[in-house]
Amino acid sequence: MTLLEVHGLVAGYAGARIVTGLDLVIQPGEVVALLGRNGAGKSTAVSAITGTLPAMDGTVLVAGADVTKSQPSRRYQLGMRAVRQDQPILRDLTVAENLRMVGASKEAAAECFPFLADRASQRAGTLSGGEQKMLAVARTAANPGTLWILDEPSEGLQPKNVDRCAQLIRGAAARGVGVLLVEQHLGMALTVADRWLVMETGAVIDQGNVSAKTHETVSRRLAV
Amino acid sequence: MDFAFIVDQGLGILATASVSALVAMGLAMSFRLMGIINLASGDFMMIGAYSVLTCLAIGLPYIVGVLVACVVGFLLGAVTERSLLRRFVRAPELAILGTFGLGIVIRQVVELIYGKNFQFVENPLPGSVEIWGAEFPLYRLVLIGVSVVVIGAVLLVLTLTPVGVKVRAVAADGDLAETLGVRSGGLKLVIFAVSTLMASLAGSLIAPLTNVGPGMGNAYLFVMFVVVIVGGARVSMVLVAALAIAVVQNVTTLVVDSLVAKLAILAMAFIVLAATRPSTKGNIV
Numbered sequence: 001m002t003l004l005e006v007h008g009l010v011a012g013y014a015g016a017r018i019v020t021g022l023d024l025v026i027q028p029g030e031v032v033a034l035l036g037r038n039g040a041g042k043s044t045a046v047s048a049i050t051g052t053l054p055a056m057d058g059t060v061l062v063a064g065a066d067v068t069k070s071q072p073s074r075r076y077q078l079g080m081r082a083v084r085q086d087q088p089i090l091r092d093l094t095v096a097e098n099l100r101m102v103g104a105s106k107e108a109a110a111e112c113f114p115f116l117a118d119r120a121s122q123r124a125g126t127l128s129g130g131e132q133k134m135l136a137v138a139r140t141a142a143n144p145g146t147l148w149i150l151d152e153p154s155e156g157l158q159p160k161n162v163d164r165c166a167q168l169i170r171g172a173a174a175r176g177v178g179v180l181l182v183e184q185h186l187g188m189a190l191t192v193a194d195r196w197l198v199m200e201t202g203a204v205i206d207q208g209n210v211s212a213k214t215h216e217t218v219s220r221r222l223a224v
Numbered sequence: 225m226d227f228a229f230i231v232d233q234g235l236g237i238l239a240t241a242s243v244s245a246l247v248a249m250g251l252a253m254s255f256r257l258m259g260i261i262n263l264a265s266g267d268f269m270m271i272g273a274y275s276v277l278t279c280l281a282i283g284l285p286y287i288v289g290v291l292v293a294c295v296v297g298f299l300l301g302a303v304t305e306r307s308l309l310r311r312f313v314r315a316p317e318l319a320i321l322g323t324f325g326l327g328i329v330i331r332q333v334v335e336l337i338y339g340k341n342f343q344f345v346e347n348p349l350p351g352s353v354e355i356w357g358a359e360f361p362l363y364r365l366v367l368i369g370v371s372v373v374v375i376g377a378v379l380l381v382l383t384l385t386p387v388g389v390k391v392r393a394v395a396a397d398g399d400l401a402e403t404l405g406v407r408s409g410g411l412k413l414v415i416f417a418v419s420t421l422m423a424s425l426a427g428s429l430i431a432p433l434t435n436v437g438p439g440m441g442n443a444y445l446f447v448m449f450v451v452v453i454v455g456g457a458r459v460s461m462v463l464v465a466a467l468a469i470a471v472v473q474n475v476t477t478l479v480v481d482s483l484v485a486k487l488a489i490l491a492m493a494f495i496v497l498a499a500t501r502p503s504t505k506g507n508i509v
Contacts, residue, residue, distance in 0.1 A: 052399045076405035084400070092396040092507040097389050101404050139404075 001064055003028055003079070003147045003178035004049070009058035011048035017056065018044040020202035026147065026178040031169060033193035033210075034182045037222055041202040042182045043085055046151045049180070050082040051075050062147065079146030083153050085182075088136035091125030095135060098124050104142030112138035112168055113161070130156035134165075141168045148172060148179040154188050166192045186222070190214055198222065231358040233474060239364045239433070241470035242371030246426040247444065248451040248462045249375060250419025256395040256457050256508045257408075257415050259316035260309055264327035265448055266441025268297055268420045272427025273436045274334055276345055286348035290428045297424025301417035309416065310409075327441075335438045342435040367429045374425065375463065378418075382459065382509050391415060395508035446486070447473070450493045456500070459509050468492070 004026040012018040019041045026032050036042050047053035049060055051072035059068045062078040072082075081102075089098050095116060099109050110117035113134040119127070124135060137153050150169070154162040162185065169179055169192045183189035190196065190210055197207040198221045206221055208214065247265055254260055262268075275296050276289030284292075308326060312319035349363040382388040393401035394408045402408050427441070434440065451469055455462030469489050476485035 050403055052403060071407070071409070072399070072402040073405050073407045076403065082403045084403070087397070087400070090393050090396050090400060090404075093389065093392060097392075100386065101389060101393055101401075101406070 001028070002026070002061075003063060004180065005059075005061040006045075006049060007059045007061075009045065009048055009060065010056040011044050011053055012056060013044075013053075018202050019048060021058070022199075022202075022204060024180070024197070024204075026180055028146070028176045028178055029173050030195065031173050031179040031181060031193045033189040033196045034180060034199060035186065035189060035196060035218060035222065036199035040199040042199055043151055044202075045199070046082075046084070046149055046180075046182055050080065050084070050149055052084075076145070080149060081140045081143070081145040081147065082149040083133075083136040083140055083151060085151040085155065087132075089124045089127075089132050089139070091123070093124055094120065095122050095124050095127070096120040098135060099139055099142065102139055102143045104139055108142035109135070109138035112141045113164065128156075130158065130161065133157060134161060137165055137168060141172065144172055144175070144177055146177055148177055148181075150179065151182045152184060153181070154183065154185045162188050186215065186218060190218070227356070228358040231360065233478065235360065235364045235368070237467075237470045237474045238368045240474060241467045242368050242375075243426045243430050243444070244447055244451050244470060245375055245463050245466035246371055246429075247423045247448045248455065248466055249378060249459055250422040251448055251452050252455065252457045252459055252462045253391075253395075253508070254416050254419040255452065257391065257398075258309065258319075258412050260312070260319040260416075261323070262416075262419065263320060263323040263445070264304075264330060265419075265423050266443075266445035267327040267330040268300065268423035268441070269427035269430070269444055270334065270436075270438065270441040271300065271330065272297055272424030272429075273345070273431040273434075273440060274338060274427075275424065276428045276431045277338075277343055277436055280345065286345075286432075290425065293424045293428035294421050297421040298417045300424075301420025302413055304420070305413045305416040331438045331441075338438070340438065342437045345431040345436060347432045363432060367433075370429060371426075374422065378422075379459065379509065387411075392508050396506075447489065450489050453493045454496045457508075458506065 002025055006022055006024040009019055009022040010017055022045050034042055048055045051070060055068055059066060062075050062080055065078055067075050096106055099106055106116060106120045116135060116138055127135060133153060133156055140148055154165050157165060166188050173179055181189055181193060193210050195209050196214060196218060197204045198218060247269060251262060251265055254262055272293035275293035276286065279289035279292050304326060308322050309319055312322060347363050349366055351362045352359040353362055382391060390406045390411060393406055394411055398408050447469065451462060451465045455465035472488050472492060473485045476488045
């Protein structure tokens with residue numbers, strides 16, 4: 001079953017159209033990298049796909065169910081797990097409570113990032129930006145669902161933790177999880193992705209399967 | 225000033241603080257979760273008092289009246305959230321008009337059924353107990369005890385249970401909580417219903433100590449909002465604020481008069497607003 005289908009998605013703020021007709025399909029076990037420069041509309045697309053921003057037009061299907069007008073919690077029930085770019089964790093809750101929210105154990109989270117084992121009772125808002133991202137990724141990996149929507153998961157992470165993050169994504173994909181990965185870190189994105197899409201001014205302007213030449217092709221696209 | 229007098233005043237302060245805290249806690253929770261300022265809180269209190277009055281009139285014991293007040297408060301709150309407040313989900317700041325109108329409707333309906341005149345609820349526990357040589361009015365002790373138990377139970381639920389974690393998550397970041405699978409719509413309904421239950425319970429508890437009339441809630445509403453302003457919409461701080469305001473209110477009333485007491489607590493609110501930066505962010509507990 002197709003995990004995510006997005007057809008003609010239009011989304012934006014205060015009547016302004018930021019995403020102007022996005023089409024996207026993710027199959028089980030597939031990692032799709034959504035790339036683009038700042039302001040291309042990637043995070044707006046993610047907000048509309050996860051349901052925190054109402055779509056102006058188009059449809060979003062998760063596991064075959066039309067969730068275009070559904071709340072984010074309905075999408076969660078259908079297997080979607082999201083890590084948003086800004087403030088990806090609940091800052092006023094402890095690390096353990098952030099994990100407990102989704103039924104994830106701190107042991108499972110610590111397998112992803114060992115530092116979490118000693119921070120269970122710490123207020124999550126007092127973690128560094130990178131640590132907050134790791135907590136969000138660990139929260140997702142410890143209760144993986146079937147579809148991950150990750151918006152800049154490697155932002156603020158040290159290289160070894162970027163590698164760990166990439167490992168977790170590939171590991172999930174190997175178990176059949178579909179992943180939409182929005183990433184500025186081109187090297188990491190193309191290491192884990194099967195397919196890539198480049199967005200510009202709210203629409204996909206190029207796409208393809210990841211190959212040896214992809215880095216050069218995408219770099220050229222992003223530099224234009 | 226003898227010991228019995230101090231005890232009597234202290235109990236008066238605790239009784240006032242208990243009732244304020246019950247209603248203000250509910251106000252703070254619904255404000256933090258939904259962004260809604262419930263101007264009908266005082267009227268839900270009044271409904272609690274009339275629930276007791278009605279039960280006593282048909283021969284039921286006082287305790288049944290209190291339980292009926294809780295059920296009526298919860299159900300009316302749930303209906304209000306579903307039928308009225310949900311319409312303001314995209315503009316919660318406008319819900320203040322909705323709750324203001326609701327309060328007027330509630331008062332008019334009660335006036336139509338029961339009339340304008342004050343009515344009185346007989347003290348169900350008129351006795352007193354003697355501790356350290358001072359007489360403690362039994363009913364006030366029970367009122368304080370019930371309030372403490374209810375407030376303590378709400379705090380325990382908020383801090384120690386999975387539901388409490390979800391409530392705090394929605395209060396902190398509703399969008400993220402939804403993304404993590406929390407059905408915030410249902411949670412908001414329950415929290416609003418619990419807040420009106422607490423107001424109705426407070427009304428049923430205060431009924432034997434005051435005049436019961438359709439406009440009785442307005443007298444309390446002023447104090448409740450000052451409590452929430454001073455407490456900063458944080459439940460634990462609301463409790464501290466309720467106690468502090470009860471001290472100022474009761475002592476000023478005793479030393480000067482009730483009008484100056486109102487001015488004094490209003491001054492407290494202004495001082496707190498000037499000295500701090502009120503925020504609706506941060507931990508709800």
